[in-house]
Amino acid sequence: MKAENMIEVEDLFLRFYRDEGVIKPLNGVSFQIPTGKSIGVVGESGCGKTMTAYSLLRILPRGGEIVRGALRFRRKNGEIVDLAQMDPDGKTIKQIRGGEIAMIFQEPMTAFSPVHTLYNQISEVLRIHSDMDEHAIRKRVVELLGQVGIPEPEQRADAYPFEFSGGMRQRAMIAMALASNPRLLIADEPTTALDVTVQAQVLRLIKEIQGRFNLSLMLITHDLGVVAHMVDYVYVMYMGEVVEAAPVAELFANPQHPYTIDLLHSIPKMTGPKEALAHIKGTVPHGAALPPGCMFHPRCRKRVGETCWTREPGMTDLGNEHYVRCFIHSNAVTDISREAEEITHA
Amino acid sequence: MPELPEDIILRVENLKKYFPVRAGFFRRVSDHIKAVDDVSFSIPRGRTLGLVGESGSGKTTVGRSILRAIDPTAGRVLFRHNGDVVDIAAMDRSELKGIRKHLQMVFQDPFSSLNPRMPVLDLIAEPLRAHGWPLAKRRERVHELMELVGLDPRLITRYPHAFSGGQRQRIGIARALALNPSLIVADEPVSALDVSVQAQILNLLTRLQEQLGLTYLFVAHDLSVIRYICDRVAVMYHGRIVEVADGDEIFRHPRHPYTRALIAAAPIPDPNADWFALSHDPETVAVDADAAERPKTSAGCAFAPRCPLAVDQCWRESPPLDPLADNRNRLSACFRADEVVPPEELPEE
Numbered sequence: 051m052k053a054e055n056m057i058e059v060e061d062l063f064l065r066f067y068r069d070e071g072v073i074k075p076l077n078g079v080s081f082q083i084p085t086g087k088s089i090g091v092v093g094e095s096g097c098g099k100t101m102t103a104y105s106l107l108r109i110l111p112r113g114g115e116i117v118r119g120a121l122r123f124r125r126k127n128g129e130i131v132d133l134a135q136m137d138p139d140g141k142t143i144k145q146i147r148g149g150e151i152a153m154i155f156q157e158p159m160t161a162f163s164p165v166h167t168l169y170n171q172i173s174e175v176l177r178i179h180s181d182m183d184e185h186a187i188r189k190r191v192v193e194l195l196g197q198v199g200i201p202e203p204e205q206r207a208d209a210y211p212f213e214f215s216g217g218m219r220q221r222a223m224i225a226m227a228l229a230s231n232p233r234l235l236i237a238d239e240p241t242t243a244l245d246v247t248v249q250a251q252v253l254r255l256i257k258e259i260q261g262r263f264n265l266s267l268m269l270i271t272h273d274l275g276v277v278a279h280m281v282d283y284v285y286v287m288y289m290g291e292v293v294e295a296a297p298v299a300e301l302f303a304n305p306q307h308p309y310t311i312d313l314l315h316s317i318p319k320m321t322g323p324k325e326a327l328a329h330i331k332g333t334v335p336h337g338a339a340l341p342p343g344c345m346f347h348p349r350c351r352k353r354v355g356e357t358c359w360t361r362e363p364g365m366t367d368l369g370n371e372h373y374v375r376c377f378i379h380s381n382a383v384t385d386i387s388r389e390a391e392e393i394t395h396a
Numbered sequence: 397m398p399e400l401p402e403d404i405i406l407r408v409e410n411l412k413k414y415f416p417v418r419a420g421f422f423r424r425v426s427d428h429i430k431a432v433d434d435v436s437f438s439i440p441r442g443r444t445l446g447l448v449g450e451s452g453s454g455k456t457t458v459g460r461s462i463l464r465a466i467d468p469t470a471g472r473v474l475f476r477h478n479g480d481v482v483d484i485a486a487m488d489r490s491e492l493k494g495i496r497k498h499l500q501m502v503f504q505d506p507f508s509s510l511n512p513r514m515p516v517l518d519l520i521a522e523p524l525r526a527h528g529w530p531l532a533k534r535r536e537r538v539h540e541l542m543e544l545v546g547l548d549p550r551l552i553t554r555y556p557h558a559f560s561g562g563q564r565q566r567i568g569i570a571r572a573l574a575l576n577p578s579l580i581v582a583d584e585p586v587s588a589l590d591v592s593v594q595a596q597i598l599n600l601l602t603r604l605q606e607q608l609g610l611t612y613l614f615v616a617h618d619l620s621v622i623r624y625i626c627d628r629v630a631v632m633y634h635g636r637i638v639e640v641a642d643g644d645e646i647f648r649h650p651r652h653p654y655t656r657a658l659i660a661a662a663p664i665p666d667p668n669a670d671w672f673a674l675s676h677d678p679e680t681v682a683v684d685a686d687a688a689e690r691p692k693t694s695a696g697c698a699f700a701p702r703c704p705l706a707v708d709q710c711w712r713e714s715p716p717l718d719p720l721a722d723n724r725n726r727l728s729a730c731f732r733a734d735e736v737v738p739p740e741e742l743p744e745e
Contacts (some may be wrong), residue, residue: 094590216451245450246617250661250675257672272590275663279671298667316595317665318624320647327624329595333560 051122051130056085056234056266057106062119062134064101064110064290066337073337075101077290077345078119083234085124088260088267090277090298092313093287096334099270101290103236106268107147108138126150126233149179152227154256156239158219162211168195169207172226179230194225198255217248224255228263235260238270253280274317278302283371286310289334289345292365296372306374308352344377352378398474400481405611406462406579407438411471411485413457431457432468433635436717439628441476441578444605444612446626448619448658454635455615459581461485462613463499464492475499477578497527500572504584506564510556516542517552519567523574541570544607545600562593569600573608583615598625619662623647631655634698637717640727649738651720651728654699656680660739674739679704697730705732 051058064076075098083089091099104110106121121133123146136143155161163171169191176187188207195203198221211219220240227235237256241249257280260267269280277284277298284301286294286309294307305311315328332349335341341348343359350358357377366379400407412435414428432454439445447455461468464484473484477498484495500523503509510519518525520541521534529537535552542549545566556564565585572580582601586594602625604610616622622629629646631639631654639652650656661675674680696711697703703710709731717729730736 094592246619247450247657247661247675249663250672254672254676273663274591275665275671278665278667278669279663302665302667313592314665316591318595318598318620320620320623320659320662320664324624324644327595327599329599330592331596333562333590333593 051124052082054084055082055122056124058082058120058122059102059106060120060122062102062105062121063117064098064105065115065117066111066113067115068113071338074340075114075290075337076105077340079287079290079292081285081292081295083266083268085233085266086264087283088257088269088281090269090271090281090284091287092271092274092277092284094272094313094334096289096337097287098290099287100238102287103153103238103268103270106133106236107151107153108133108136108143109147110138123151123234145179148175148232149230150232151234151236152230152232154220154223154227154235154237154240157243158216158223159211159243161223162219164211167208167210168214168222172207172222172229175226175229190229191225194228195222197228198222198225198259199251200225215248216244217252220244220252221255224252224259228259231263232265234266234268236268236270239272240269241276242271242273249276256280274302274314286313289340290337291345291375292373293346293375294373295365297370300370300372304372306368306372306379307346307376308350308378309346312351344375354378398472398481398483400474400476403440404438405441405476406613407436407472407474408458408462409436409472409474411435411458411461411473412469413454413461413466414469430635432461435471435632435635435637437630437637437640439579439611439613441611442605442609443627444614444625446622446629447613447615447632448617448622448629449632450617450658452634453632455617455632456583458632459501459583459613459615463496463501463581465501475579497523497575498577499579499581500575500577502565502568502572502580502582502585505588506561506568507556507588509568510564512556515553515555516547516567519556520570520574523571527575537574538570541573544573544604545570560593561589562596565589565597566600569597569604573604576608577610579611579613581613581615584617585614586621587616587618594621601625619647619658631658636698636729637727638699638729640717642725645726651726651733651736652699652730653680653703653705653732653736656736656739657702677739680739705730705735707732 060080062076062079066073079102093099105116116134119134122130123133124130172191173187176182176190192203192207195207200206200218200221241252244252271277281298284296284298285292288309294310305314312328312330318327330349343361344363347353347358354377363375363377363380365373365375367373411432413432414430416425417427417429419426435458447458449455460466462473468485471485474481475484482495517538520538524534524537538552539549547563547566586597589597614626626643628642630637633654639655646655647659650659657680660680664671696713697715700706700710715729715731717727720726720728720733
């Protein structure tokens with residue numbers, strides 16, 4: 051494992067064995083997060099973003115099995131462990147889950163218990179992951195609520211989640227995630243349920259906190275506008291594979307995978323002339339029936355011929371930490387890119 | 397008979413919807429929530445009016461009041477059809493049935509708005525059956541509608557679970573079109589969809605408008621979607637319209653501080669734009685995180701607690717929605733509309 055990395059995911063395969071067949075949400079996902087850095091994971095719903103996060107925490111829904119791959123994580127004490135090998139109910143993963151890796155969920159109303167006060171729920175984290183006494187815990191919870199910008203934290207600590215607005219609830223969730231001083235923060239669509247003016251404030255808070263506590267951040271989002279301002283490096287996922295990976299500025303300036311290009315073109319713009327929106331035909335196929343060859347080929351505007359549906363593209367290194375999984379860029383098929391140019395944007 | 401200019405298909409006048417708040421042992425009405433408070437606008441035939449605002453702004457309640465899915469507290473909803481002008485707000489149940497086929501709704505969530513036990517044929521044909529079409533004619537019409545919205549008519553016997561979100565929204569649109577309506581109220585029709593699919597549906601709605609001459613009231617929270625599809629935009633805040641302007645103008649130069657704050661807060665898909673600076677500019681919106689929670693004062697402008705331009709007058713009086721002195725085609729409910737400057741740093745393309 052590289053010294054600068056907090057986590058390394060290598061060739062992760064996830065399967066659900068169901069009566070109707072085998073569902074294949076993850077098909078060889080690899081990524082890494084350096085200590086103190088942030089990555090974004092983007093893609094449409096059904097691409098395996100959330101399942102990747104659940105695999106890391108080993109909180110997969112019933113029937114989910116990691117059948118291959120490694121999830122190497124550097125613990126607080128320096129020890130390197132493979133989360134994929136752990137018993138999901140074992141002692142070690144319970145220390146890591148919520149203790150060293152914390153997660154912020156999309157909908158704070160369903161993630162919190164409605165019948166316990168915020169103090170009750172945040173203090174529980176400290177009772178499990180620290181040996182503080184009741185007095186110290188109270189002090190710490192109030193301090194945390196203050197840090198995430200909740201006014202009058204001393205009084206608001208004893209409120210119930212329903213007494214908070216959506217933005218305040220999400221702040222409280224961030225406080226809870228920070229309670230145990232985690233090293234890695236996973237934020238799964240943290241602002242999707244919020245209004246746009248509140249979203250800006252909550253995202254800035256997450257970014258501030260990531261910097262202040264030197265956290266590694268994994269931000270899962272479908273919103274390319276959000277990812278543009280939040281992370282250092284972006285992974286674009288499609289059908290349980292990373293199809294493109296690049297530093298954030300590079301990805302927006304110079305997208306290479308047809309999927310990334312089409313995703314970027316399908317966002318309506320706020321300035322400039324109104325152009326017809328590009329869209330991607332069809333939808334993400336069901337995880338039980340993976341297309342042969344390149345998984346994106348049925349929807350791809352740039353597919354170049356038989357190669358695309360008979361062979362699986364590997365990752366091509368374009369330099370500048372930019373990687374793409376597409377035959378157009380693989381050296382093995384040199385004349386393809388020329389043909390592709392002619393078909394492009396027909 | 398109420399009057400309406402020739403080209404206007406729908407005019408909403410002073411629409412109000414108050415929900416009673418009950419408290420105490422006898423559940424007496426102690427107060428009212430003004431979900432929609434004195435809203436007026438009109439839509440010319442064949443055009444699209446966007447109604448934009450955050451959750452709780454009352455935009456959905458306006459849409460539902462027009463269709464009489466809920467009964468407004470006060471106001472008129474004037475609608476032109478077959479050369480007549482009628483007031484939908486004043487109609488009784490039997491009159492409504494006759495008018496409803498001219499007004500249809502497309503809902504936000506294509507998962508909960510389709511009955512999972514009905515095949516596509518029955519889903520799309522539901523309004524036809526309600527209007528007494530025989531089966532053979534219904535089947536023929538459903539075929540036609542499926543082709544119109546880009547669904548394979550061979551799937552006519554399938555159930556909703558077999559369709560993706562985008563396809564379900566097409567079913568919802570086909571159902572809305574079944575009776576050849578002239579006005580469609582679309583309530584967040586793309587907000588539950590992925591961007592790639594969202595673009596498909598927006599393009600479909602645009603094509604249908606051209607093909608069938610439809611008029612849309614498009615309710616949404618996403619400004620970029622509104623900009624893409626609407627000819628004219630009305631911004632709502634706390635039950636009132638605070639600004640109205642033609643499509644692009646409102647984005648280039650908002651004339652209400654709330655519109656400006658909304659535009660500045662929308663994430664820009666460009667890592668080089670300093671979006672955090674833009675969205676937290678103290679001249680755009682009060683940065684105080686708690687400001688949004690402060691109760692609005694009953695007398696003044698609802699946006700005053702968050703407004704960087706607020707002066708004493710704003711706390712005392714509610715600003716009327718008036719045409720701007722320099723542009724009679726634009727309306728703004730702000731005493732200081734002239735001083736609103738557009739968010740800077742927005743990258744020009």
